[in-house]
Amino acid sequence: MTDTIRKRLLVTFLGVPGILLMTWLGGYWFSLFTLCVMLIAVFEWKLLLKPIGAQPVIAVLLAGVLLQFLSFTKFALLDQFEILLIVGVLTALVEIFRKTSLHTLNISTTLLGFVWIGLFIGGLAPLRFYEAGGYQIGFELSIAMFVTVWLCDTAAYIMGSQFGNRKILPDVSPNKTWMGCVSGVVAAFISMLVFYYSGFFKGFINLRDALMLALIFGVLGQLGDFAESMLKREAGLKDTGSFLMGHGGVLDRFDSLAITAPITYIYARHFIL
Amino acid sequence: MTDTIRKRLLVTFLGVPGILLMTWLGGYWFSLFTLCVMLIAVFEWKLLLKPIGAQPVIAVLLAGVLLQFLSFTKFALLDQFEILLIVGVLTALVEIFRKTSLHTLNISTTLLGFVWIGLFIGGLAPLRFYEAGGYQIGFELSIAMFVTVWLCDTAAYIMGSQFGNRKILPDVSPNKTWMGCVSGVVAAFISMLVFYYSGFFKGFINLRDALMLALIFGVLGQLGDFAESMLKREAGLKDTGSFLMGHGGVLDRFDSLAITAPITYIYARHFIL
Numbered sequence: 247m248t249d250t251i252r253k254r255l256l257v258t259f260l261g262v263p264g265i266l267l268m269t270w271l272g273g274y275w276f277s278l279f280t281l282c283v284m285l286i287a288v289f290e291w292k293l294l295l296k297p298i299g300a301q302p303v304i305a306v307l308l309a310g311v312l313l314q315f316l317s318f319t320k321f322a323l324l325d326q327f328e329i330l331l332i333v334g335v336l337t338a339l340v341e342i343f344r345k346t347s348l349h350t351l352n353i354s355t356t357l358l359g360f361v362w363i364g365l366f367i368g369g370l371a372p373l374r375f376y377e378a379g380g381y382q383i384g385f386e387l388s389i390a391m392f393v394t395v396w397l398c399d400t401a402a403y404i405m406g407s408q409f410g411n412r413k414i415l416p417d418v419s420p421n422k423t424w425m426g427c428v429s430g431v432v433a434a435f436i437s438m439l440v441f442y443y444s445g446f447f448k449g450f451i452n453l454r455d456a457l458m459l460a461l462i463f464g465v466l467g468q469l470g471d472f473a474e475s476m477l478k479r480e481a482g483l484k485d486t487g488s489f490l491m492g493h494g495g496v497l498d499r500f501d502s503l504a505i506t507a508p509i510t511y512i513y514a515r516h517f518i519l
Numbered sequence: 520m521t522d523t524i525r526k527r528l529l530v531t532f533l534g535v536p537g538i539l540l541m542t543w544l545g546g547y548w549f550s551l552f553t554l555c556v557m558l559i560a561v562f563e564w565k566l567l568l569k570p571i572g573a574q575p576v577i578a579v580l581l582a583g584v585l586l587q588f589l590s591f592t593k594f595a596l597l598d599q600f601e602i603l604l605i606v607g608v609l610t611a612l613v614e615i616f617r618k619t620s621l622h623t624l625n626i627s628t629t630l631l632g633f634v635w636i637g638l639f640i641g642g643l644a645p646l647r648f649y650e651a652g653g654y655q656i657g658f659e660l661s662i663a664m665f666v667t668v669w670l671c672d673t674a675a676y677i678m679g680s681q682f683g684n685r686k687i688l689p690d691v692s693p694n695k696t697w698m699g700c701v702s703g704v705v706a707a708f709i710s711m712l713v714f715y716y717s718g719f720f721k722g723f724i725n726l727r728d729a730l731m732l733a734l735i736f737g738v739l740g741q742l743g744d745f746a747e748s749m750l751k752r753e754a755g756l757k758d759t760g761s762f763l764m765g766h767g768g769v770l771d772r773f774d775s776l777a778i779t780a781p782i783t784y785i786y787a788r789h790f791i792l
Contacts, residue, residue, distance in 0.1 A: 298623055326599035327638065331781050334634050335739070338746040342691055349749050350571055354627035357634055361607050365600065418615055466608070473611040476622050508604050 261499075262396070269388050272374060277319045280371045283496055284311050284363050290495040291359045297481040299348060302356040306336045307363075314364035318371040333360050367500055369508030376514045383450045383518060387459075390446065391510055394437040394463040395502045402430030402468070419475040427468055434464025451518055458517075462509050467502035474501035534772075535669070542661050545647060550592045553644045556769055557584050557636050563768040564632045570754040572621060575629040579609045580636075587637035591644040606633050640773055642781030649787045656723045656791060660732075663719065664783055667710040667736040668775045675703030675741070692748040700741055707737025724791055731790075735782050740775035747774035 268279040288307055295302060310333035313324060324332070337356045341349050373391070376384035406426020414422050438460035442453060451459075474497060497504075541552040561580055568575060583606035586597060597605070610629045614622050646664070649657035679699020687695050711733035715726060724732075747770060770777075 295623070300623070326603070327781075328785055330599070330603075330634060330638055331785065334639065335742070335778060335782070339742060342688065342742070342745050342749060345690070347753060349753050350568070350573070350628065350631075351624060353750075354631035355623065357630050358623075358627035361603060361630060365603055366607065415615065417618070469608070469612060469615070472615050476615055477626075480620060480622050505608060508600075509608070512601055512604065 265392060266389065269374060269385065269392065272382070272385060276374050277315075277371060280318075280368065280374075281315055283370070283500060284315060284367055286496045287363045287367055287500070288359065290497045291355075291363060293495075294477060294481050294483060294497065295355055297483065298351075300351045300355040301346065301348070302352060302359050303337050303340045306333060306340060307356050307359050309333075309336070310360040311364045311368070314360070314368050315371065318368050319375070329364075330360075333357065362504065366504040366508055369511050370503065373507050373511040373514070376511060376518075378450055378514070378518050381448075381450065383447070383514070386447050386450070387510060387514060387518075390438065390441045390459065391463060391503070391506055394434050394441075394460070395467045395506055397437045398430040398434040398464050398467055399471075399502065401433030402426040405429035415472065418472055418479065422472070422475075430468055431464035434467070435460040438463070455513075455517060458513065459510060462513065463502075463506050466509055467506045470502040470505035473505075474498065538665060539662065542647060542658065542665065545655070545658060549647050550588075550644060553591075553641065553647075554588055556643070556773060557588060557640055559769045560636045560640055560773070561632065563770045564628075564636065566768075567750060567754050567756060567770065568628055570756065571624075573624045573628040574619065574621070575625060575632050576610050576613045579606060579613060580629050580632050582606075582609070583633040584637045584641070587633070587641050588644065591641050592648070602637075603633075606630065635777060639777040639781055642784050643776065646780050646784040646787070649784060649791075651723055651787070651791050654721075654723065656720070656787070659720050659723070660783060660787060660791075663711065663714045663732065664736060664776070664779055667707050667714075667733070668740045668779055670710045671703040671707040671737050671740055672744075672775065674706035675699040678702035688745065691745055691752065695745070695748075703741055704737035707740070708733040711736070728786075728790060731786065732783060735786065736775075736779050739782055740779045743775040743778035746778075747771065 265279070268276050285308075288304065288311060291307070292302060292304055310329060313329045313332065316322060317324060317326070317329060334357065337353050341353050344352070346352065370388070372384075374384045374388045375382065376387065402422075403426065406421070406423045406429065410423025410425035412424045413420070414424050414427055435457070438456045441447065442451070442456035447456070478498075538552070541549050558581075561577065561584060564580070565575060565577055583602060586602045586605065589595060590597060590599070590602060607630065610626050614626050617625070619625065643661070645657075647657045647661045648655065649660065675695075676699065679694070679696045679702065683696025683698035685697045686693070687697050687700055708730070711729045714720065715724070715729035720729070751771075
């Protein structure tokens with residue numbers, strides 16, 4: 247057993263129950279957990295951009311992420327439009343006084359960082375706290391999302407590395423095969439069907455919802471994975487951070503969840519009432 | 520009189536009354552006007568980014584700008600958070616299939632373009648249609664903004680070029696002087712005081728509002744000007760487009776307004792009720 251695999255197992259055996267515990271505790275615990283993930287992600291974003299020469303305005307990015315976090319956890323003083331305006335105007339203001347010739351890159355990667363971390367990763371919070379008919383169904387939705395996304399990842403990895411032949415997008419993510427991706431989607435559907443038929447959702451969602459969520463977790467989750475791989479590859483970095491020993495960084499571990507969380511939240515707002 | 524000056528005068532003598540007329544007509548006329556400005560701005564953004572090698576995803580940018588326009592003109596099917604998510608996810612999706620090594624730059628400039636054009640320039644619409652106490656005070660606010668920003672620009676240009684000595688930020692905008700900037704702010708205050716004391720606002724705003732708006736138009740307006748000059752300078756382009764003969768492009772002509780419009784709208788929402 248290599249050192250990396252040993253470290254990965256350690257993170258898995260601590261991380262998976264840790265996240266499930268935070269999700270179960272909810273309230274301030276889950277808020278704090280989301281905030282920590284976001285703050286670490288900001289510094290990884292800075293790291294990820296270094297090789298391509300971009301220097302996002304970290305102070306503004308942090309301020310934006312904090313405002314977004316407050317707005318997602320119901321201490322909102324500002325709405326989405328106002329937060330974006332503040333981030334945009336402050337970034338431009340700081341950049342005007344900076345000595346650099348890469349203003350466009352700096353301003354735009356500050357904004358991308360804000361959207362990715364503040365809105366996408368930050369989407370974990372409103373999903374967890376989502377209520378339908380006075381009941382916080384966000385708990386069940388979050389647990390189902392974490393478990394399904396992890397199963398999808400694992401199935402894709404195992405089936406892809408054992409039986410995969412045809413590469414899906416070798417320029418973006420050289421190891422991913424059609425076999426792996428399809429297996430991931432199948433695993434997502436199996437997982438959601440098990441959740442659904444076991445009565446885990448307490449009747450708050452119907453079969454159509456369960457299948458739509460399986461699609462979101464299995465397909466859009468993998469899209470998040472591809473997108474993050476692409477940016478990482480461009481930067482020439484294997485992992486976005488060494489924070490989670492051998493597991494890549496937070497941006498890596500939350501690449502699928504960053505897309506599935508806000509989209510599941512929006513799906514719930516429209517269809518799970 | 521040089522050819523450029525002749526063309527500038529032509530644009531001024533057609534453009535200024537044209538914009539004021541559209542503002543007066545309001546309704547579909549002003550919506551259409553805003554939409555045209557936004558669409559031209561999208562293509563100028565593409566043009567502006569060419570020299571630095573960035574290729575924003577124009578189809579997604581257009582879709583995002585249209586969704587934002589609909590949301591600003593009250594045909595909203597989606598909220599701000601949802602529109603941003605759609606723009607973010609679609610940009611990532613398209614970029615994954617693109618053959619390029621500048622994904623980060625392409626994705627982030629697509630987002631910056633969306634925020635600048637969709638939210639900032641697009642902010643002209645909700646400002647124009649802003650209602651307080653059943654009356655569309657957005658008309659008066661928009662007229663005061665257009666006139667004040669133009670007077671500020673003109674005062675800054677004339678005073679700066681005649682009496683200006685000390686450059687303010689030579690790296691960003693080599694021609695701007697302290698004299699010009701301060702004169703612009705003074706002109707903005709005079710303009711707003713004249714509007715205020717003439718009874719133009721029909722009692723909907725008080726003196727404090729008038730002074731705050733003068734600050735927004737005079738100071739933040741010039742910030743927009745600096746920000747646009749900076750990006751233009753980086754791209755090595757004198758004007759962002761030749762659409763408005765000699766006047767630079769739409770991004771150029773609406774550089775101050777892109778910041779003042781959404782901020783005035785938000786100011787109104789909070790303080791002019």
